[in-house]
Amino acid sequence: MTDLRAWLSRPVDAASLHAFRRLFALLMFISVIRFAARGWIAAVYIDPQIHLPFWGLEFLRPWPGPGMYLEFAALALAALALAVARSPRAPALVFFLLFTHVELLEQTAYLNHYYLVSLLALLLAFAPASDRTLAPRWTLWSLRLQVGLVYVFAGLAKLRGDWLIDAQPLRTWLAGHADFPILGPLLARPEAAHVMSWAGAAFDLTAPFLLLHPRTRPFAFLAVVAFHALTGLLFPIGMFPWIMACSALLFFPPSWPRQLARLLGVPAPVPSDSLPPRLPRLGLAALAVHFAVQLTLPLRHHIYPGDVGWTEEGFRYAWHVMLVEKTGMVTFRVHDPASGRTFVVHPEDALTPQQAKQVAIAPDLILQLAHHVARDFAARGLPGVAVHADAFVAYNGRPSARLVDPDVDLARERDTLAPRRWILPMP
Amino acid sequence: MNPHRTWPFRPVLGALFLGTLAAALPGVACGGSDEEALRRDVLAHLADEVFVPTINDIRDHAVALRPTLSAVCATFNDSSRADADAAWRHTHQLWNVAAAFTIGPVVEQMQAGPLDFWPVRTDTIDEALAAAPDPVDAAYIAGLGTSAKGLPALEYLYYRDPVAGFDGACGYMLALADDIAARTADIAAAWPDQAAAFKTAGEPGSKYPTVQAAIDAIVNASIENLYVMVKGKLDRPLGNLTGSPPDPTLVESRFSANSLTELGCNLDGFALVYLGADLRSGGAPGLGALVADRDPDLDARILAQMDVARIALGNIPPPLADALTADRSAVQTARDEIDALRRLIKLDVAQLLGVTLSLSDNDGD
Numbered sequence: 193m194t195d196l197r198a199w200l201s202r203p204v205d206a207a208s209l210h211a212f213r214r215l216f217a218l219l220m221f222i223s224v225i226r227f228a229a230r231g232w233i234a235a236v237y238i239d240p241q242i243h244l245p246f247w248g249l250e251f252l253r254p255w256p257g258p259g260m261y262l263e264f265a266a267l268a269l270a271a272l273a274l275a276v277a278r279s280p281r282a283p284a285l286v287f288f289l290l291f292t293h294v295e296l297l298e299q300t301a302y303l304n305h306y307y308l309v310s311l312l313a314l315l316l317a318f319a320p321a322s323d324r325t326l327a328p329r330w331t332l333w334s335l336r337l338q339v340g341l342v343y344v345f346a347g348l349a350k351l352r353g354d355w356l357i358d359a360q361p362l363r364t365w366l367a368g369h370a371d372f373p374i375l376g377p378l379l380a381r382p383e384a385a386h387v388m389s390w391a392g393a394a395f396d397l398t399a400p401f402l403l404l405h406p407r408t409r410p411f412a413f414l415a416v417v418a419f420h421a422l423t424g425l426l427f428p429i430g431m432f433p434w435i436m437a438c439s440a441l442l443f444f445p446p447s448w449p450r451q452l453a454r455l456l457g458v459p460a461p462v463p464s465d466s467l468p469p470r471l472p473r474l475g476l477a478a479l480a481v482h483f484a485v486q487l488t489l490p491l492r493h494h495i496y497p498g499d500v501g502w503t504e505e506g507f508r509y510a511w512h513v514m515l516v517e518k519t520g521m522v523t524f525r526v527h528d529p530a531s532g533r534t535f536v537v538h539p540e541d542a543l544t545p546q547q548a549k550q551v552a553i554a555p556d557l558i559l560q561l562a563h564h565v566a567r568d569f570a571a572r573g574l575p576g577v578a579v580h581a582d583a584f585v586a587y588n589g590r591p592s593a594r595l596v597d598p599d600v601d602l603a604r605e606r607d608t609l610a611p612r613r614w615i616l617p618m619p
Numbered sequence: 620m621n622p623h624r625t626w627p628f629r630p631v632l633g634a635l636f637l638g639t640l641a642a643a644l645p646g647v648a649c650g651g652s653d654e655e656a657l658r659r660d661v662l663a664h665l666a667d668e669v670f671v672p673t674i675n676d677i678r679d680h681a682v683a684l685r686p687t688l689s690a691v692c693a694t695f696n697d698s699s700r701a702d703a704d705a706a707w708r709h710t711h712q713l714w715n716v717a718a719a720f721t722i723g724p725v726v727e728q729m730q731a732g733p734l735d736f737w738p739v740r741t742d743t744i745d746e747a748l749a750a751a752p753d754p755v756d757a758a759y760i761a762g763l764g765t766s767a768k769g770l771p772a773l774e775y776l777y778y779r780d781p782v783a784g785f786d787g788a789c790g791y792m793l794a795l796a797d798d799i800a801a802r803t804a805d806i807a808a809a810w811p812d813q814a815a816a817f818k819t820a821g822e823p824g825s826k827y828p829t830v831q832a833a834i835d836a837i838v839n840a841s842i843e844n845l846y847v848m849v850k851g852k853l854d855r856p857l858g859n860l861t862g863s864p865p866d867p868t869l870v871e872s873r874f875s876a877n878s879l880t881e882l883g884c885n886l887d888g889f890a891l892v893y894l895g896a897d898l899r900s901g902g903a904p905g906l907g908a909l910v911a912d913r914d915p916d917l918d919a920r921i922l923a924q925m926d927v928a929r930i931a932l933g934n935i936p937p938p939l940a941d942a943l944t945a946d947r948s949a950v951q952t953a954r955d956e957i958d959a960l961r962r963l964i965k966l967d968v969a970q971l972l973g974v975t976l977s978l979s980d981n982d983g984d
Contacts, residue, residue: 243958292886309780313626322727364971364973365973367654367913367972367973368656368829368831368834368972368973368974369653369831370655370830371655371658371820371829371830371831372829373819376655379654380654380655462808517970517973519965519966519969519970520966521961521962521965521966526862528862531862533861533862534859535859535860535861535862536854536859538854538860539965584962585965585966586966586967586969586970589970589971591917591967592962592963592966592967
């Protein structure tokens with residue numbers, strides 16, 4: 193343990209951490225501005241009549257009035273501060289708290305890369321101040337490990353029949369890009385999906401290791417840039433490619449900005465700080481807990497029966513990136529036993545288009561909405577209604593099929609982390 | 620130093636690169652895939668042979684509203700009534716056919732409300748009629764809310780009392796007819812550009828940045844058409860949304876008792892989009908050609924479900940307003956079968972064709 197603490201505490205050039213912090217912060221600033229400019233603050237947090245929070249966080253609610261705009265303004269300022277401040281601690285923590293708060297307000301807006309942003313912001317709070325030229329090794333390696341885990345778990349999640357054998361969902365997605373400039377005819381060929389699926393899995397599983405190795409690093413970095421550029425052009429994945437390409441720089445030697453500066457003829461002083469402090473025991477324990485969680489969360493879906501993409505039990509926070517093509521359709525049948533009346537509820541009436549799209553494919557969200565429907569009927573003087581879902585999903589090229597047992601009264605099903613017996617088997 | 624020991628992935632990457640290149644060359648040499656050509660054929664066919672002709676038909680029939688109404692106002696007899704009746708029915712039926720491709724001008728010009736607001740609000744129309752100047756001019760109609768004009772308002776005034784005549788409503792009806800003709804003409808005038816946008820999808824400067832975006836627009840319009848049928852035209856009058864007994868006042872075109880015919884027209888519109896102008900599987904390229912090309916089984920299921928839905932609709936004894944109570948199960952069955960068709964399009968076809976459902980432009984992953 194002492195050896196590990198000593199190894200993690202050894203000094204490394206802080207230059208790459210400074211560069212990453214600033215690049216990441218600028219990307220976040222652009223990301224926040226882009227989010228606002230596209231009208232998504234209103235679309236995601238203000239317009240919805242109801243919100244679908246994360247399990248256990250039902251108490252979280254968006255700010256009323258202009259509150260969400262103010263929070264996003266604060267986010268943008270925190271990102272800017274993270275880019276220019278001497279010490280990253282306060283701006284990184286503020287950014288982490290605000291970003292995570294916003295992310296947790298609405299489950300239908302969950303994205304894997306938003307989760308990654310939160311994690312990177314948290315770890316950046318421990319990066320050195322900009323006037324430090326040396327940093328303890330753990331500050332760099334915790335970021336490397338975090339990014340590496342994303343690649344590796346994303347790769348492991350691809351080791352499944354849909355991805356490797358059926359080339360789904362890439363086969364579906366690529367077929368729609370036949371008119372993509374130059375590469376279109378290639379992408380539309382059936383074998384292209386297989387080649388890209390296998391290459392994608394191999395890339396994810398090996399990228400962090402190839403980036404670490406000096407001989408493979410230049411090629412791996414080119415592959416990272418090419419891979420993320422291509423996926424960014426082909427699919428609507430927002431800032432994700434930029435974040436991953438930026439994060440790949442963490443795997444370069446810690447002094448790479450200094451070497452680059454020398455190449456460009458810019459003065460680059462040699463690191464000359466006093467040695468950074470030793471990693472305290474508590475710090476080591478915190479790191480251990482953090483990464484234990486990071487190793488466990490992506491694997492938790494194995495304790496649930498069924499295909500994780502179908503049931504979505506253990507799907508989030510697990511780096512199941514670009515693995516699922518799902519479209520869904522759900523209506524609720526509400527029966528009031530007291531009056532004998534039966535109602536059909538179309539979720540689109542109460543949800544925004546984005547919410548409706550996400551609810552229709554996710555059993556936990558269907559359950560959450562069913563509970564909301566039951567509460568809504570109770571508030572209108574019809575307590576104790578039964579709520580049944582007619583939910584159908586088409587998943588990774590399979591014919592559409594029922595997702596939820598239509599005979600189960602979801603109003604009486606508790607929302608827990610236990611396996612949901614009312615999710616029907618994947619066809 | 621053995622390079623293969625220090626970089627064991629080189630052969631693997633090399634093989635991947637060569638494999639990719641080998642796979643790429645035939646496609647590039649052909650200058651485009653067969654499917655890509657088919658997708659462009661579908662867009663061109665639907666634009667030129669389905670969308671534009673149907674929209675022009677609506678315009679032409681709308682033009683016939685004024686003279687036939689003038690004639691029946693001047694001489695109220697069976698012959699003049701039959702002409703005016705046919706003009707209204709044909710116009711509204713074609714409008715319902717076109718509901719399957721509510722895309723482009725009708726959306727951009729926001730014409731759906733002013734032309735087809737329903738269920739009819741009779742009190743609003745009566746008030747507008749009572750307050751109308753004499754003669755009723757275009758400015759007065761233009762200033763009215765959507766619930767007081769359009770084809771449903773004209774339907775109400777024309778059909779509400781088929782024996783007694785029009786009770787001083789002729790001026791108002793003629794002004795409505797002019798408004799309808801002007802609006803349908805505006806839509807038709809804008810459609811050549813919309814058709815061109817479909818045919819140039821993916822080209823620089825096109826309204827649709829990719830062919831896929833144009834296909835998406837058409838599939839989404841089809842889904843919306845079926846959704847309106849299920850929820851608006853059947854769930855609502857059935858009382859499904861409110862847990863109430865059926866309500867005939869919520870039926871579309873209840874005064875003309877044309878509801879079932881118009882639901883059939885909605886299905887006709889879907890069939891045109893799916894099968895193409897000749898309404899024949901394997902004939903002119905509609906969306907179904909793309910589906911059949913990738914998944915013949917799904918194509919067969921859709922064709923079968925179209926038949927099932929149409930048969931179920933045909934099993935409802937007319938008029939729909941009476942069938943809601945007289946044969947509720949037949950109406951409910953038709954609703955369920957149309958919903959099953961909607962499911963095939965919204966889930967299976969959308970997935971097969973890689974359609975982005977028109978729900979959100981938010982990022983993924």
